[in-house]
Amino acid sequence: MSTNNRREFLKIGALAGLGLISSNVLQAKDSIMKEYDEKLIDLKSEKRILGPGKHQLEVAAIGLGCMGMSYHRSFVPDRQMSINLIRNAADLGLNLFDTAEAYGPHSNEELVGEALQPIRKEILIATKFGFVDGMPSKGLDSKPETIKRVVDQSLKRLRTDYIDLLYQHRVDPNVPMEDVAGTVKELIQAGKVRNFGLSEASAENIRKAHAVQQVTALQSEYSLVTRQPEQTVIPVCEELGIGFVPYSPLSRGLITGYINERTKYNASNDNRPALPRYQKDAIIANWPLIDTLKDFGDMRGLTVAQVALAWILAQKKFIVPIPGTTKWAHLQENFDSASYEFKPEELRELTASIDKIKIVGERAVGQQAQQINN
Numbered sequence: 226m227s228t229n230n231r232r233e234f235l236k237i238g239a240l241a242g243l244g245l246i247s248s249n250v251l252q253a254k255d256s257i258m259k260e261y262d263e264k265l266i267d268l269k270s271e272k273r274i275l276g277p278g279k280h281q282l283e284v285a286a287i288g289l290g291c292m293g294m295s296y297h298r299s300f301v302p303d304r305q306m307s308i309n310l311i312r313n314a315a316d317l318g319l320n321l322f323d324t325a326e327a328y329g330p331h332s333n334e335e336l337v338g339e340a341l342q343p344i345r346k347e348i349l350i351a352t353k354f355g356f357v358d359g360m361p362s363k364g365l366d367s368k369p370e371t372i373k374r375v376v377d378q379s380l381k382r383l384r385t386d387y388i389d390l391l392y393q394h395r396v397d398p399n400v401p402m403e404d405v406a407g408t409v410k411e412l413i414q415a416g417k418v419r420n421f422g423l424s425e426a427s428a429e430n431i432r433k434a435h436a437v438q439q440v441t442a443l444q445s446e447y448s449l450v451t452r453q454p455e456q457t458v459i460p461v462c463e464e465l466g467i468g469f470v471p472y473s474p475l476s477r478g479l480i481t482g483y484i485n486e487r488t489k490y491n492a493s494n495d496n497r498p499a500l501p502r503y504q505k506d507a508i509i510a511n512w513p514l515i516d517t518l519k520d521f522g523d524m525r526g527l528t529v530a531q532v533a534l535a536w537i538l539a540q541k542k543f544i545v546p547i548p549g550t551t552k553w554a555h556l557q558e559n560f561d562s563a564s565y566e567f568k569p570e571e572l573r574e575l576t577a578s579i580d581k582i583k584i585v586g587e588r589a590v591g592q593q594a595q596q597i598n599n
């Protein structure tokens with residue numbers, strides 16, 4: 226349903242609810258709907274800024290992670306449904322679309338490119354380089370010649386002649402960060418790339434990169450079960466004016482209440498079965514978090530996912546999460562979470578309750594664990 230249709234639907238609901246009986250009631254209805262319309266318009270127009278100076282991007286408070294439409298989330302939905310979803314997201318007001326060479330590999334960039342081609346100038350595309358043949362299992366590769374080659378290939382798949390935000394997907398210990406930043410700087414000068422980002426980089430590497438080429442955004446895992454960025458990289462982003470883009474802000478669906486100990490995955494296209502937090506015992510042990518968010522949300526008309534996203538958005542104005550979804554209902558739900566404003570006391574109390582819950586299960590293991598926060 227488009228935003229306009231949704232508004233009409235809600236108006237009709239409000240009219241029916243009010244019974245259309247007197248002019249006083251009609252006036253009251255008008256004022257309620259005006260307030261509601263204004264809120265929706267505010268929601269659609271609320272923008273956040275990622276990045277400093279000449280390398281700022283103005284984005285909606287919530288972006289769209291497109292990975293799960295092709296990769297790592299068990300099922301792959303019908304391609305045309307995903308294209309429609311991406312276009313409807315832009316209609317709703319989302320303007321930051323996240324993909325990577327590695328998602329598929331390649332097929333997710335192709336999907337995003339096809340979906341966004343008709344509205345290319347109205348939206349922002351973020352993609353990433355950094356693995357051998359675009360495959361994380363083959364190891365890291367951020368050699369300058371690889372970055373340049375991958376960017377040319379990504380541009381073709383994305384059906385565009387510029388990338389709004391190009392991230393290094395993981396820091397490559399074999400290539401000095403200054404060389405990576407210098408290569409992206411050249412690509413910016415050549416007009417193929419507009420802004421530079423890092424993913425899962427350490428504070429030290431963020432500083433090194435930023436000294437060569439201003440960094441627009443750091444994209445790292447951040448959610449109510451992964452709070453480590455608060456200690457290190459978020460303060461550095463704040464200091465340098467760099468935006469922070471939390472990936473997996475719903476912890477891959479865990480912080481929604483939809484995943485439980487009976488959830489089945491397709492292990493050939495899902496990384497969750499290999500991660501400690503998605504094991505039965507950990508899901509059960511961490512359930513008090515879901516209960517806490519549900520209790521908070523139930524009293525305010527919010528879902529568990531909405532409380533989780535609203536909490537992230539309330540931390541800093543330069544934070545723009547990119548929840549992934551394959552469903553229009555979830556997309557609207559996630560986008561609407563940006564309209565909830567916590568009262569300071571309320572946020573303090575919710576955070577205090579969350580802080581008391583000890584999260585069970587490591588965030589990552591093996592090669593994945595070695596490649597984060599470098």
Ligand SMILES: NC(=O)c1ccc[n+]([C@@H]2O[C@H](COP(=O)([O-])OP(=O)(O)OC[C@H]3O[C@@H](n4cnc5c(N)ncnc54)[C@H](OP(=O)(O)O)[C@@H]3O)[C@@H](O)[C@H]2O)c1
Pocket residue numbers: 289290291292293298323324394424444445471472473474475476477478479481483530531547548549550551552554555556558559
């Ligand atoms: N930089 C990196 O290294 C990195 C790593 C991972 C991901 N990412 C990016 O971050 C994006 C999001 O990450 P993610 O997909 O790992 O995790 P996520 O956004 O935390 O969770 C996505 C999962 O949650 C479900 N979901 C979303 N909204 C929901 C709602 N309102 N209610 C119930 N379930 C909901 C989705 O299923 P449905 O489809 O059923 O809604 C999907 O399975 C990716 O698309 C990708 O662009 C980046």
